[in-house]
Amino acid sequence: MKNLSRYIRKYISYPILMAIVCALLAIIVVVQNITIAKVLDIMLTKAHSILTLPVILGILLGVLILRALLNMTNQLLGTQLAYKVKTHLRERAIAKNSHQPIGEQMSVITESIDGIAPFYQDYLPQVFKAVMIPIFIILAMCFIHLNTALIMMVTAPFIPVFYILFGLKTRDESKDQMTYLTQFSQRFLNIAQGLITLKLFNRSKQAETTIYNESTRFRDKTMKILRSAFMSGLMLEFISLLGIGLVALEAGLGLVLFHNVNFQTAAIAIILAPEFYNSIKDLGQAFHTGKQSEGAADVVFDMLDAETDTARPTDIAVNPAQSAQIRLDHVSYQYPHAERLAVNDVSLDIRQGDHIALVGPSGAGKTTLSQLILQMREPSQGTVFFNKKNLKLGILSQQPYIFNASIRDNVTMFQEVPDADIMKVIAAVGLTDKINALPQGLETAIGEGGEMLSGGQMRRIELSRVLLDRPEVVVFDEPATGLDVWTERVIQTALKDYFGERTVIMIAHRQSTIRSADRRIYMEQGRITADDQVISIGMHKGREKE
Structure with a gap:
């Protein structure tokens, strides 16, 4: 809660606006229900009024209408606050040099940070409503009917007690669920990456059973949280109905038996009672959601507040004197529990400006070698040298990840970038017409719950990220897989325009992709079997002069 509250203080203008809006909303709620009671009094008892019935109805x-607008404004403030917090947290998570495995990091950046959003989007707006509306109702009832106000003050505290008890349990279960999800994500990624090896050694059935058992455990943990939510909802409904019943009984006895209240007063008490208890009850349901967000926040801030992995940069061997941009010296890599090396004793020099095609059958070690070059994996043996420490690396993967965010954030990775620069790379990947056709343009939400994109469009969104970042060394893992000829041509043109003088490593099978390379490295069973320099007119003239 301390970490979540930190961002409330960071964006303090949003809570202040929520408080003002909810105070106005509370006044409107009281006025609305008194007006309804007045209408009923005029219609049922023929009571006289200064204002005519049509005027009162108006x-x-x-x-x-004003109540609906204030409710919508309160919710929009919560949504905007959630968006800003998620963006800030993702920027921190992406910038952090964490020691966690990449699968766990991706789970935190996507699922866990999304799990924090309901705290700001649902819980916080409801907190202000649950504070303001009951206070204004009790103040009004103190002047209208004191007994009803006393009943409300006595019964109301029971609702927070119950939802706090259930909420604390939900928080612990949610943290357990999110922690398990991050671990499961990494295990699933490891199995997916080693799928070819598993098939070669007839272990795919065992891997399938493992994934099924772990996904079932995650389902069970999710169901425990839902069970707590249903129990919490049941108890809140019971207490709310009990409080409303007591108010109705007191007002009814005063009106019918003791004749110490008039019809309008009794009507106001009976109509305001559900408003009073429902606002607190709704906070109870939002409190449950808030505790789920607390569980997700524990996972996120455990990663963000952990010590930065300072060991990793020093592990990057730097040799400024070497002529190659990247040098692999007798590098080998073996996946956990695998019986053979995925990369076996590879020595390789990659010069600045090389356009390399890694060629070989599936399972030859191409993707693993590229991950070793990108420092996504550490060699089991050997060393990867760079000619400078802060070499900028990038990758275009086979399966691009699209965040549940705007097109702008998906392209810029939540960084502040001028629109002109964004539209330039959007044009380079051939998405200008698509984005201009969208009502909100770059601000259009994509991903789950947003605008749906085709596989080729998602690939081009990820390509635009790479083009905007302009890395010095970029790996394209099967850039044309699953794409039509036109989209492949767009990608090839973008590569030529943006990375003509930069180092490009392409993992490809299509001849059209391989043809654009000036160097072809053939791999088989983790070894380099051939390294062919392709002489191409007009390419790397400086190198030819040397």
């Missing part, structure tokens, strides 16, 4: 209509 006021009631205006109040209802």
Whole structure:
């Protein structure tokens, strides 16, 4: 809660606006229900009033519209606050040099940070409503009918007690669920990356059973949270109905038996009671959501607040004197539990400006070698040298990840970038017409719950990220897989325009992709079997002069 509250203080203008909006909303709620009671009094008892019935009904209509607008404003403030916090947390997570495995990091950046959003989007707006509305109702009832106000003050505390008890349990279960999800994500990624090896050694069935058992455990943990939510909802409904019943009983006895209240007063008490208890009950349901967010926050901040992995940069061997941009010296890599090396004693010099095609059958070690070059994996043996420490690396993967965010954030990776620069790379990947056709343009939400994109469009969104980042060394892992000829041509043109003088490593099978390379490295069973320099007119003239 301390970490979540830190961002409330960081964006303090949003909570202040929520408090103002909810105070106005509370006044509107009281006015609305008193107006409804007045209408009923005029219609049922023929009571006299200064205002005519049509005028009162007009006021009631205006109040209802204003209440809807204030509710919507309160929710929009929560949504905007959640968006800003998620963006900030993702920027921190992406910038952090964490020692966690990449699968766990991706789970935190996507699922866990999304799990924090309901705290700001649902819980916080409801907190202000649950504070303001009951306070204004009790103040009003103190002047209208004191007994009803006393009943509300006595019964109301029971609701927070119950949802706090259930909420604390939900927080612990949610943290357990999120922690398990991050671990499961990494294990699933490891199995997926070693799938070819598993098939070669007839272990795919065992891997399938393992994934099924772990996914079932995750389902069970999720169901435990839902069970707590249902139990919490049941108890809150029971207490709310009990409180409303007591208010109705007291007002009814005063009206019918003791004749110490009039019809309008009794009507106000009976109508305001559900508003009073529902606002607190809704906070109870939002509190449950908030505790789930707390569980997700524990996972996120455990990663963000952990010590930065300072060992990793020093592990990057730097040799400024070497002529090659990247040098692999007798590098080998073996996946955990695998019986053979995925990369076996590879020595390789990659010069600045090389356009390399890694060629070989599936399972030859091409992707693993590229991951060793990108420092996504550490060699089991040997060393990867760089000619400078802060060499900028990038990758275009086979399966691009699209965040549940705007097109702008997906392209810029939540960084502040001028629109002109964004549209330049958007044009380079051939998405200008698509984005201009969208009502909100770059601000259009994509991903789950947003605008749906085709596989080729998602690949081009990821390519635009790489083009905007302009890395010095970029790996394209099967850049044309699953794409039509036109989209492949767009990607090839972008590569030529943006990376003509930069180092490019392509893992490819299509002849059209391989043809654009000036160097072809053939791999088989983890070894380099051939390294062919392709002489191409007009390419690397400086190197030819040397």
